[in-house]
Amino acid sequence: MKVLQFTIPVAHDLTIIVQEDNMSHFYPYLHRHKEAQLIWIKEGEGTLVVDNNMHAFRKNDIYLLGANQPHLFKSNPEYFEEGSDLKIQALMIFFDPNGRLAPILALPEMQLLQSFLQQKQSGYKVPTTQTDAIIQRMLSVQYAKNHEVVVKFLDLLQALYQDGNKGETLSSAKMASFSETEGIRIGNIFNYLMQHYERQISLDEVASEAHMTPQAFCRYFKKHTRQTFVSFLNELRINEACKKLTSGKFENIATVVYTCGFNSVTNFNRVFKSVKGEAPKTYLAHYFKNFKT
Template sequence: MIPTLKKIEEGSNDIFQVLNENRDYFYPYWHYHPQYEIMLIEKSSGTRYVGDNISPFKEGDITFMGSNIPHLFRNHPEYFEATSRKRAKATVLYFSNEFVNSDLFKRREMVAINELLQLAGRGLLIRGTSRPEVARRLNKVVKGNGAERLIDFMSLLHFIASKAEYEVLSSLGFTHVLDKSDLSRLNRIFDYLLKNFRENITLDEVAGVAHMSPAAFCRYFRERTNKTLITFLNEIRIGHACKLLIENKNMNISEICFECGFNNLTNFNIQFKKLKNTNPLAFRENYNIPAG
């Protein structure tokens, strides 16, 4: 059975745990854990799933996850090839849910930080010019110890709450109270879709993966993800299209359309415009790849 509750080892009195990821690819399953998590992507790219949000991730991204919010950082397909030399590197700071629920955070002086922690329950992406400073402060916490680490951590939370720009990822409508059987089933569904999104996937096929009737599957999937199956598939496909538009300059728009699983160019353009507020050609022309 695929594990869904990701165990984060911690001592009985520890507030923080640090994980330095350096592997072929990130943990490839939809999962959750009771600890809060701040993650800095040092080297890697792919698609991020947080609650009902689907968006690309890249080097330099910083995310802030609350307790038990389901999430997945799925690397691009080439990371899983046997001959791949790509690496997935990240610094992850976990801190305990018990600490966040302590009386300290109920004090009047903690109102802004407490609001930030509540929003983190939907997943946050740090944005804007403050991101390098958040990364610097995060690394200081990671490398610290004792009381100074705790002081630096509170300073980090205060900075994010008062100065940093961030985007709330998952919608209010997403219900993230999922049991282990739900997550096991969703992992089977997600794994199937992520491996086969280039193909002509039918509702009957995916319902079969979930061992449900098509009608029951539609209700189940909408309740658990806040999306229809076709919306979810389109977001995966458009995300892959963006990657190809950026990295494969020799592929024309029509080739990318079919490579991503769309069966006609008109629908591809409509769905791309709907999700990205521009057309594929303009996206390619306007995308600025950072130097270095």
């Protein structure tokens, strides 16, 4: 497995780094890098984990991830199936606000944009009303040459800033600082849960996977993620349920319940409301209303 601290595999003689990925699935491990990352999901579906928070991602979603913010994009299980012809595509722009850009952002005229980036260190999802405008500017950065790259990038930042307060914040709580070894272990735990969430998972099982006693595992998980094992697993399952409910591939809520690791509809409804703040039917009504508009 890759180490947690991840160096982006591109030339580092550039201030603004553009990378386009076309692969069978996303890099599925928890990692971080010193650069902030703006990513446009051109094709693909799955789960985005940012710190200890989860979000379903789909085609044309755009996310801004903060510098050194732990994250992973986990493609849906069908992307890993043998013989699958599914692909992911993503356009990414990396930039280090504390590196070569720092003198530019420190200019008095750049105060608003610098403050915006500082406020968005927890990451945010670009609102759908702004998606087309941001895509066009990302493409402008991708195809710009020489000094025009910086000019086009600043125009992109300005566009992000204009509607930045309307975007969904990705992380409500930062994970605690940890070493690369600890990061690998946490990443292993996250991946194990994401691969087996659809069935019953006991505390003893996941503790054994982490080579700890159940008591030590509970303390370790809470210390490093600032979330209990049960609350993280519940959020993971509800996130997966939301993806399935909004996909239109399931006939009813009850069908989804038992494919996401819940043993009863009653328990599912209770956990769903505690995670999302509303009942499943209300969530779906709001989702499809917003989707149509």
